[in-house]
Amino acid sequence: MGSEYDFIIVGAGASGCPIASRLARSAAKPSVLLLEAGTPTGRVEYLSADQRFAVASNVSSFPNWGYKTTPQNQLAGQEVDYSRGKGLGGTTCINYCGWLVGPSDDYNQWARLVGDQDFAWANAKRCLDKVTHLHPQIPRPELKRYIDPDIKDHSDSGVIDLTYGGPWIPDIENIFIAAEQVGISTNKDVNSGNPIGLGMGTVCCIDGKRITAAKYLEDPPSNLTIVTGALVAKVLLEGKKARGLLTDDGRVFSARCEVIISGGALNSPQLLLLSGIGPRDELEKHDIPVQHELNMVGKNLEDHCFSSVGVVVKHGPEYHETGTPLCPSPMAFLQSPAALRSPEYARLPSHVQKHLETPTVPHFEIATHSPPAFLNYIPEPEVSFVGAICLLDNPQSRGSVRLRSASPNDAPIIDPKFLTNPYDRRVMIDGVRQTLRLLTAPVFAQKLLKVLGPADDSDEAIWEHIRTHFGSSWHMASTVRMGTSSDTDCVDSNFKVFGIEGLRVVDMSVCPFVPNNHCQSTAYVLGEIAAEKLIKQYNLDTPSNTLSARL
Numbered sequence: 001m002g003s004e005y006d007f008i009i010v011g012a013g014a015s016g017c018p019i020a021s022r023l024a025r026s027a028a029k030p031s032v033l034l035l036e037a038g039t040p041t042g043r044v045e046y047l048s049a050d051q052r053f054a055v056a057s058n059v060s061s062f063p064n065w066g067y068k069t070t071p072q073n074q075l076a077g078q079e080v081d082y083s084r085g086k087g088l089g090g091t092t093c094i095n096y097c098g099w100l101v102g103p104s105d106d107y108n109q110w111a112r113l114v115g116d117q118d119f120a121w122a123n124a125k126r127c128l129d130k131v132t133h134l135h136p137q138i139p140r141p142e143l144k145r146y147i148d149p150d151i152k153d154h155s156d157s158g159v160i161d162l163t164y165g166g167p168w169i170p171d172i173e174n175i176f177i178a179a180e181q182v183g184i185s186t187n188k189d190v191n192s193g194n195p196i197g198l199g200m201g202t203v204c205c206i207d208g209k210r211i212t213a214a215k216y217l218e219d220p221p222s223n224l225t226i227v228t229g230a231l232v233a234k235v236l237l238e239g240k241k242a243r244g245l246l247t248d249d250g251r252v253f254s255a256r257c258e259v260i261i262s263g264g265a266l267n268s269p270q271l272l273l274l275s276g277i278g279p280r281d282e283l284e285k286h287d288i289p290v291q292h293e294l295n296m297v298g299k300n301l302e303d304h305c306f307s308s309v310g311v312v313v314k315h316g317p318e319y320h321e322t323g324t325p326l327c328p329s330p331m332a333f334l335q336s337p338a339a340l341r342s343p344e345y346a347r348l349p350s351h352v353q354k355h356l357e358t359p360t361v362p363h364f365e366i367a368t369h370s371p372p373a374f375l376n377y378i379p380e381p382e383v384s385f386v387g388a389i390c391l392l393d394n395p396q397s398r399g400s401v402r403l404r405s406a407s408p409n410d411a412p413i414i415d416p417k418f419l420t421n422p423y424d425r426r427v428m429i430d431g432v433r434q435t436l437r438l439l440t441a442p443v444f445a446q447k448l449l450k451v452l453g454p455a456d457d458s459d460e461a462i463w464e465h466i467r468t469h470f471g472s473s474w475h476m477a478s479t480v481r482m483g484t485s486s487d488t489d490c491v492d493s494n495f496k497v498f499g500i501e502g503l504r505v506v507d508m509s510v511c512p513f514v515p516n517n518h519c520q521s522t523a524y525v526l527g528e529i530a531a532e533k534l535i536k537q538y539n540l541d542t543p544s545n546t547l548s549a550r551l
Contacts, residue, residue: 013090016262018527038087089212102517364431
């Protein structure tokens, strides 16, 4: 194995794997090195679809960085689980497998903010089609009146298999009936670009097996080198140009063309800071020489957080004891007229208000059939549990990622500052209230035994419940934000780090805002967009005996 390559990618997650694969398989056949700190993750207990909740919930037993946030005083001092996958496939090895692409208006807003139509919905959808292969069959055809995507709008030739799972648990239909009873519309295809309403997303599982980003690496070409167990300590710079990488065990890898960091919204800012790229005060605090001052590195952390509620009902053939399905969960992406009338909304910047009022943009999400463990509830004999979580969309709270030390082996200090913005609290209170309306609709009320939720319907009681029944959706984003100015952002729309030649960041950290979806789909799209930009810049779509002639 050599130590010099044309391109080096750091991180084998949902962005890094597509980049590595697309570059290596391009006509010019550049030499590509993919470095991953974790290990191969092909063991069956990681990949079994019916273990996806256990994998996501058991930090110690699966390939996981095991991060925790700082104590969140506004949330009763909780240190919130901030799991990140560690291995080939990254967090696609440990997530819940949900595939929801979000609103078209988010992508169009992204394009406007960064001044690049490559991020608009039309191009993002084209790239999604390169990623996905939808298998549209549903286990219960009689429910097609609720789930019926237009096949013409979806790809059957991409890398990642998407299905509607199975088997479906009996009470799936009851959720749709409950939604109708409380005035929530049905959305037959929540992945159409308009997610508003209750529908069924897909999962990246097929034949009982989780599909991870590592599928991009199957049958790798000879010019793609994959090295696991390689924790990168810093980017090696020569002046203002990235020349390679140093690992924590002293190995040096050189890049003839570019270094691409794809470590995710927590590890990518950490690596930039360890390399001397970031706010001067943060670097000097840890005696790291300032190579390039870039003040926004590690700032603007955004995330979708959630709170859990549930009901216990009399057991019957139409219910499932634990409420935890192997299929995708019905999910409702909803807008909150009450929030838009609130004084908290009135205090938001006008451009944020305008985006929140666009037709396809949700304010919160209800994801049903969450595990009873989210409420510390142990299912009892002869009864059934139906749980749901309310997730905050368009969060306005902003957190940070900072260094704990100058060592790459020390976890970063992560402070999301969840729900510190008054608007976020207003939407969550309204969202939890609407979630309880869904779970206590007449179809459930006729067998209702007890509600696991707030003490009453007051704002105060709901807020107290949220503070003590809280979690992160692991949709961290925006810590190396994309934009148009190094004063307010970190990378341009070509993913290039401002002020440093030959260095890009491609992962969820570059999002101008956290998109209102389940973010693995966005991470894959970013990998595809970045690969296309690199292939175009270096003219890799035509064969050549040498890449150096094009530099």
